[in-house]
Structures are given as structure tokens and as C-alpha cells.
Amino acid sequence: MPRGIAMHGARDQLFDAAERVLARDGPVGLTSRAVTEEARVAKGLIYRYFPDLDEFLAEFIAARVRAAVASVSGLPGRAGRGTVAGNLSEVLLALFGPGSHVPMTTGIVTSRPSLIPRVHRVLEDASGFGAIEGLLAAYIEAEQRLSRLAPSARPATEAAILLGAVHHLVLTGQSAAPAFPGRVQEIVTAVIAGMAPAPADPHR
Numbered sequence: 001m002p003r004g005i006a007m008h009g010a011r012d013q014l015f016d017a018a019e020r021v022l023a024r025d026g027p028v029g030l031t032s033r034a035v036t037e038e039a040r041v042a043k044g045l046i047y048r049y050f051p052d053l054d055e056f057l058a059e060f061i062a063a064r065v066r067a068a069v070a071s072v073s074g075l076p077g078r079a080g081r082g083t084v085a086g087n088l089s090e091v092l093l094a095l096f097g098p099g100s101h102v103p104m105t106t107g108i109v110t111s112r113p114s115l116i117p118r119v120h121r122v123l124e125d126a127s128g129f130g131a132i133e134g135l136l137a138a139y140i141e142a143e144q145r146l147s148r149l150a151p152s153a154r155p156a157t158e159a160a161i162l163l164g165a166v167h168h169l170v171l172t173g174q175s176a177a178p179a180f181p182g183r184v185q186e187i188v189t190a191v192i193a194g195m196a197p198a199p200a201d202p203h204r
Helices: 007-025 032-039 055-071 085-094 102-111 113-121 129-145 157-172 180-193
Strands: none
Touching: 007 032, 007 102, 032 085, 032 157, 055 085, 055 113, 055 129, 055 180, 085 102, 085 129, 085 180, 102 113, 102 180, 113 180, 129 157, 157 180
16 A cells, blocks of 8 residues: 555545455454455554554444444435335335345454444444434434324334344344345334324214
8 A cells, every 4th residue: 555545545445345355254254364455455554543453343333334324314304205114114124134234243243242342432322323223213203293103102212122123133144034124124014003193083
């Protein structure tokens, strides 16, 4: 790598290489040697910007989760359009479906539990998983205001239920299965059923 290259550019190059290694070899293949060889840079470049491999991986996970959050940040603005179940299913599939960053990064943490404290330190709720839950809750609340969901619905609780259920599918290796989209839609439909507004009184 030429001298003087900006740190941001080097980080992006290493993160992109790590993503390719992860997709090809899984979490076990994420070694500093594999990443630098994939990026075609000097073997010690990671340690020029990060104190150790775990710090590099924590920053990599944080960057990919932030990208996932940004990709669904417009969800609350979709309130009143389409169907509630369709909007929620689409966002959850974008976050957790094949090709998304979240299942890949979840696999890293599962295989390296020691990363969890570092990821929590690097990835604050304002830009991480807490933000995803907040976006879902904000969308549910917006649909409540439009009377498309019942006033009795609890946005924060329903958002946590949706994320927890779909994340369980990811952790059990089901996110790459052909049945995954259908399972997500079933989960959303079941949760939405408990938030459906009461039918209008025909006698009023």
C-alpha cells in the first residue's frame, strides 16, 4: 500500500477484504493474515491502525451494523403506505436476510464471545442494535397515530419481540434457508395480529 494513504481508506479496504474472507471461509477464516492477503496489502497493516485483531473485528462489526441501520432509517416515514405487515417484513428481511451484514457479524461474535464487550464499547445504542429497535418502535407508534394499529399496542415491546424472534432464526442458522422469508412473515403476522385495531362498530 502506498505511504500516506488516509486511515479511512485503509480501514475501508481492510473491512471490505474481511467481508470477502467472512463470506468465503466463515468466522474461523478471519485471521489478520487472511485479511491482509485478501486486501493485497502488507501483513502488518492491520496493526498500524488497530492494537490487535479483536479491535479490528469490533470496528468491522460496528461499521457494518451502522450501515444496516442507515439502510432502514426511513422506516418510520413509511407509515400509512403499503401494509404494516409488509413494511415490517421487508425491513426485517433487509436486516437479517441472505447477503445482509447482520447475520455475518453475528457469526463473528458467536464464534468469538470475547468480542462482545469491545463491540458494545465501540457500537453505542445510538448507532447500533438499539437504533434498529428504536426505528421499529417509531414505525409502530406512527402507525398507531394513523389508527392502523391499536392504541393498546406497546411499540417498544413489540419491536423487541420482532427483533428477538427473527434474531433467534439467525442464531440457529436459519437465515440462509429458503423458508426464512416465510418464517419472518409468519412472525410479523402473529405479532401484528395482537396489535390490530378493533373493528368499527356497524351500529355507530
